[in-house]
Amino acid sequence: MSNSAQDSMNEAKGPTAPRDPSQVPSSLDEPAIDFESQAYRNMIDKSLLSKGNNYRLKKAIEKAKRGEPVTVAFIGGSITHGAGAVPLHLNCYAYRSYDLFKRMFAGEDESSVRLIKAGVGGTPSELGIVRYERDVLRDGAAEPDIVIIEFAVNDADDETKGNCYESLVLKALGAENKPAVILLFSVFESDWNLQDRLAPVGWHYELPMVSVKDAVVDQFQWTKEQGNVISKKDFFYDIYHPTNAGHQIMSDCLGKLFEEVDRSLPDIEDDASGKPPLIGNDFVDIKLLDRLNGDHIAVIDEGGFQEVDTDLQKAEMDDHSFGTILFPNNWMHTSTSDKHYFKMTLRSKRLIMVFKDSGNEDFGTASIWVNGKRVRTADPHKVNWTHCNAILLYNEQETDEHTIEIRMEERQENKRFTILGFGYVS
Numbered sequence: 001m002s003n004s005a006q007d008s009m010n011e012a013k014g015p016t017a018p019r020d021p022s023q024v025p026s027s028l029d030e031p032a033i034d035f036e037s038q039a040y041r042n043m044i045d046k047s048l049l050s051k052g053n054n055y056r057l058k059k060a061i062e063k064a065k066r067g068e069p070v071t072v073a074f075i076g077g078s079i080t081h082g083a084g085a086v087p088l089h090l091n092c093y094a095y096r097s098y099d100l101f102k103r104m105f106a107g108e109d110e111s112s113v114r115l116i117k118a119g120v121g122g123t124p125s126e127l128g129i130v131r132y133e134r135d136v137l138r139d140g141a142a143e144p145d146i147v148i149i150e151f152a153v154n155d156a157d158d159e160t161k162g163n164c165y166e167s168l169v170l171k172a173l174g175a176e177n178k179p180a181v182i183l184l185f186s187v188f189e190s191d192w193n194l195q196d197r198l199a200p201v202g203w204h205y206e207l208p209m210v211s212v213k214d215a216v217v218d219q220f221q222w223t224k225e226q227g228n229v230i231s232k233k234d235f236f237y238d239i240y241h242p243t244n245a246g247h248q249i250m251s252d253c254l255g256k257l258f259e260e261v262d263r264s265l266p267d268i269e270d271d272a273s274g275k276p277p278l279i280g281n282d283f284v285d286i287k288l289l290d291r292l293n294g295d296h297i298a299v300i301d302e303g304g305f306q307e308v309d310t311d312l313q314k315a316e317m318d319d320h321s322f323g324t325i326l327f328p329n330n331w332m333h334t335s336t337s338d339k340h341y342f343k344m345t346l347r348s349k350r351l352i353m354v355f356k357d358s359g360n361e362d363f364g365t366a367s368i369w370v371n372g373k374r375v376r377t378a379d380p381h382k383v384n385w386t387h388c389n390a391i392l393l394y395n396e397q398e399t400d401e402h403t404i405e406i407r408m409e410e411r412q413e414n415k416r417f418t419i420l421g422f423g424y425v426s
Helices: 001-012 038-045 055-065 094-105 125-135 163-173 195-205 212-220 246-263
Strands: 049-050 068-075 115-120 145-152 180-185 209-211 287-289 298-303 330-333 341-357 366-370 373-378 386-408 417-425
Touching: 038 049, 038 246, 049 195, 049 246, 055 068, 055 180, 055 246, 068 125, 094 115, 094 145, 115 163, 115 212, 115 246, 125 163, 125 287, 125 417, 145 163, 163 180, 180 195, 180 246, 180 366, 195 209, 195 298, 209 212, 209 246, 212 246, 212 373, 287 298, 330 373, 341 373, 386 417
Parallel strands: 068 115, 068 145, 145 180, 180 209
Antiparallel strands: 049 209, 287 417, 298 341, 330 417, 341 386, 341 417, 366 373, 366 386
């Protein structure tokens, strides 16, 4: 079977309407798992898809051993957010693996290791790259030494078919401090993920790769005598998210990579970011445009989109137990608006729009026009929960002036619609 045919088959198994991960039920039931057994170690060993070029990761490990500040960052979907873990902020795989890294390498001064967790439920790398500078780099205030990227179960509907994913990888790799970039491939209960499409990016740039799918899927079918460690029922909270035990397994899979790199001889410094792209690098230089900075970048006529929406998707960032509001600097059309459009003129060659999905009947559909031509319809009821939705408006090779207009559809003029922001490439 060709790679493209396999991708099509894999994508057909993926979800088209992700559920609200905040609605995952809480449970403290823990399965009986022998985390010290040989069978467990064998399972974890299978997760190491590739050590890649270890130069950058080994550099971060040695830095931690010297007691110097090290930042470990995670970006991904609801699994990275921590859905299924109880309590979410302390038992998610991101916190557990950050804590494991501290205990392995930081010695007595564990405070020298910082966690940045930027997982957002129901969102793909198409949105991840728009928010990377804000949520991971903290608008220039942070320089992660390690960046773990987890979108293997979120990118089924990625309109760019991996271009945004590879662009995100390159954006992380290209930072001045040369962080280690690790690709993490989580899995759904159906045994599905996009590893076949995304792992070639890792091979291409010689990146460390960890596959939860490779670790757990085969043993799901085994008996205890054959080496079964955990059942699907005990690994998954629901058809998408891991339990506490599942999150611990994911953490231990990353720990296996850390351990193997630590005891390996250092590789020669890589030149990963200097290679030509495998799928595409069109979105590496994307920037976020919203109400906060929009007037400095584009000519904007808010029309009827003059209000600010405060009922927004939240995510527990870093080790916080509280949610952080996503895209607070937005434009909202309301039922009382006397104008039913938003217009923006911008010099750019690529543009992604982020709008709010909602289960609220007060929200209606809008059409999107570029240079007088209707290009998309934005339906805020696609998944029917409050959630950030990214859609591609155009991807061109040359920078030019574009006029973008968002208009409420006919008979939707008395409805709400929220433009959360845009990602643009000049």
